[in-house]
Ligand SMILES: [Ca+2]
């Protein structure tokens with residue numbers, strides 16, 4: 001009598017396999033963000049929550065800086081990914097409002113990468129165009145929990161703020177050793193082998 005391998009495995013092993021497969025992740029929307037820099041146009045709805053709601057909508061944005069004067073950044077918003085991830089890139093939906101290429105989008109930026117202990121473990125710099133379409137910036141960094149998105153410049157110095165309307169990251173859950181899960185897997189394989197041997201005899 002033939003059995004599929006899966007029916008021979010105890011439920012715990014199937015659960016462990018499922019959890020491992022579930023680790024794969026594509027788009028990572030931060031769970032929260034903070035800034036100690038000024039947010040411009042709060043009265044018009046400018047807010048951090050707008051850029052981490054998973055919904056690219058140019059009418060819901062975050063403007064860092066001031067409403068009058070000139071651009072005097074850098075301004076930083078620090079995103080919390082909610083867990084440690086091995087990152088492969090950054091997605092930015094830049095500029096805001098009803099018009100792109102009007103100078104208020106992020107230009108030069110730096111990503112400061114921190115682990116779960118808030119130790120800086122990497123830095124990535126880039127330059128964004130002043131357009132609405134999603135821009136992707138590839139890099140690799142392991143065990144990143146929070147990212148400081150430091151806006152160094154916008155596209156027109158006479159505009160005193162920089163605006164964008166969504167941000168996300170790509171990557172997979174950081175691989176951490178889980179001795180218990182490995183042991184469970186070994187026990188499961190041993191159990192399956194025992195069943196196979198018993199059935200063969
Ligand atoms: Ca949004």
Ligand SMILES: [Ca+2]
Nearest residue numbers: 096097099102
């Ligand atoms: Ca604009």
